[in-house]
Amino acid sequence: MPATLDAPQAAPVIALVADLSLWERAVALYASDMPNTYGYQDRGDAAFLDWIGQGVARLGRDEIRERASYLAGYRRVWLRKLETREIKRRHARRFPSARRLNMAESRASASISFVAESTPAARDLPTVIDGQCPKCGGAGKFWATWVIDDASDWCEEGFGPCWLCQPEGGAA
Numbered sequence: 250m251p252a253t254l255d256a257p258q259a260a261p262v263i264a265l266v267a268d269l270s271l272w273e274r275a276v277a278l279y280a281s282d283m284p285n286t287y288g289y290q291d292r293g294d295a296a297f298l299d300w301i302g303q304g305v306a307r308l309g310r311d312e313i314r315e316r317a318s319y320l321a322g323y324r325r326v327w328l329r330k331l332e333t334r335e336i337k338r339r340h341a342r343r344f345p346s347a348r349r350l351n352m353a354e355s356r357a358s359a360s361i362s363f364v365a366e367s368t369p370a371a372r373d374l375p376t377v378i379d380g381q382c383p384k385c386g387g388a389g390k391f392w393a394t395w396v397i398d399d400a401s402d403w404c405e406e407g408f409g410p411c412w413l414c415q416p417e418g419g420a421a
Contacts, residue, residue, distance in 0.1 A: 266301050266360065270374040272317035274357035275350070277304030280313075285349055287356065297356070316343060318377040320350075325376055325413065331383040339379045378414050385411035 269277065281300035305313055323340045326332050332340075344350045381387040390408045397403040 265305065266298060269301070269305070269313070270317060271354075271357050271361055272321045272374055273313050274301055274360055275354045276308070276313050276316045276320060277301045278353035278356055279344060279350055280304040280307050283353070283356070285352060287352070297360070301360070314374065318375050319343060319379045321374060321376040322378040322414075326378060326383060329413065331413065333380065333383050335380045336378065336383070343379075375416070382411060382414035384413040387414075389415055 266274065278300055281304035283297075283300040287297075308316070319340070320343075323332070323336065326336060341347075382389075385391045389411055391411055392406070392408055394404050394406050395409050397405055
């Protein structure tokens with residue numbers, strides 16, 4: 250008979266998972282014993298929830314959050330094709346198996362839809378670039394021509410916040 254989740258046991262694990270951002274779930278799954286060939290089963294997949302809990306127990310909440318911040322920063326740089334050798338090297342040291350990381354990220358994103366949506370506090374994970382920002386060189390700002398009003402072609406030159414390493418809306 251297949252194992253089933255009963256509400257008293259599942260509630261604490263689901264609460265733990267809801268308190269984790271997508272990136273934190275990915276890091277927890279990466280650190281867990283989840284098989285590389287695992288295929289997500291269904292909403293009540295006890296093993297999947299246990300693997301997230303196992304990853305958090307192995308690394309600790311603070312380490313999960315730190316690695317997740319670096320992972321989010323790496324993906325931000327990677328999407329814009331701005332990785333430097335230093336950033337790639339540190340990322341590879343932190344996550345040696347790219348295949349496992351991709352699988353963990355994929356399963357973590359599915360968990361947002363099928364297991365538990367992240368709480369607002371979990372979504373406030375800071376994005377950290379591990380090394381010097383490849384766009385601004387770590388200054389937090391750069392000189393550019395900024396479009397003020399696209400309809401009237403109004404542009405101005407000057408310093409503006411780095412869109413890669415500064416939080417959205419943050420001043421440089």
